[in-house]
Amino acid sequence: MDNFKNLRGTVDLLPDQLIKWQNVEKLILEQLFRASVKEIRTPILEMTELFMRGIGEGTDVVSKEMYTFLDRGERSCTLRPEGTASVARALIQNGISTKPSQKLWYMGPMFRYERPQAGRQRQFHQLGVEFIGYESVRSDIEIITLAWDILDKLGIKELNLEINTLGDDIDRSNFQKAFLKWLEVNKNSLDLDSQKRIDKNPLRILDTKNVQTKQILEDAPKLFDFLSKKSLERYINIKEKLKLLKIPFIENSSLVRGLDYYTHTAFEITSGLLGSQATVCGGGRYDNLISQMGGTETPAIGFAIGLERLILLSGKDLEKSRDTDIYIVNKGFNAETLAMDLSRKLRNFDLKTELDVSGASFSKQFKKANKIKSKSIIVIGDDEASKREFVIRLFNNEISEDQQETISIEDNIKLEKWLKSNLLLDLKL
């Protein structure tokens, strides 16, 4: 019989890899805490309609990438392809006012049915941050700098921040009218993909990768020319502030992004080190999403970072884990009982300990302790148990019995003193 395999596009994260994940997540969480961003957790499963309306039916994500199925009650359910729609839903549904504005983050798995490749999986993980109820230029800047600083804190270099503005819905519909008119005339010069988008999602034609279409588009109307004075000023203001803060960015007028809900600011952070899936962070303003979903008019802006890609970019120093401080070698009925007691006692200290529960020979247990590079060992055998004591010893580079010390089971003071002078001191340095 064949063994079971994971589904295509999903991966097992194994213990050794998770050290890096945990280190990365820890740094992120600290950064978010310091910026007073609060966590929100929403279900991974939502009704399909939420994403169709929230993200937009014309988008690639909704039209061809969702994991959708009928549950036993014949309801159409979808594994979330992104987090923003769920957060918006949760706020509206729970009557959480955005009057005192909300700064929220979430982290977890997302699902998109695509062909896997480097930096792309069907189940992947995102960290998302949403500032809800904020419309100031400063909130745009703070979102961008927050994303930028998280990447920076992780020591990631060679990043590019690209920004653009999409205007508000009026700007956009004005532009769209003109653009559609132009498209009608030039339809036959476009590549097939772009032609298909004319009805479904014309704005997306703007960031086609087709070289020929790109050239032709140079003569097309520009969204930029349809921005209202207010929208334009807003954008200029953002660029100025980024300059003042010395956040390097490049303007990319074809940056549209694949989700319908964006307005005004759109941005992406990419890295050349990622191969063809270069985007590590994408975000933008979505002032209409919440009202479209039945909430009150609420401006908002957010971003999402792809954790797999982030991990790929993060340095080797985050792969290191702390070595075991004490390995407890024990054998014999009475000894094993004492060892368990001692093991529990040791967990009251900020130490990483491991109790050998294999029952293997002493020699095996020593080998194990050595193999995992334990900094020290405790030995309890029948000899020690009968005297109610144990032997503790630093496991240095050289084998020498001189450093060994015998401590009575009850002598907590001596134990603590030994730990402080041999193990705990190192930690503080």
Add this chain to the structure above:
RNA sequence: GCGGGCGUCGCCAAGUGGUUAAGGCAGUGGCUUGUGGCGCCGCUAUUCGGGGGUUCGAAUCCCCUCGCUCGCCCCA
């Protein structure tokens, strides 16, 4: 959904039609039942992703299939 590359042990790999499927790493047992690192000696793929075919004979050739991978589209 569409292209290209690839599938031999947990990992890295030799083998390109002749029969005993090298080797290394890891794992495991022992030398060495209570004191580790080194060393030495064992063990670890009836089988080459799966199925079918060609052949006296296939991991090696052919067909199908599955999977992985890179890229396109798009995104995190």
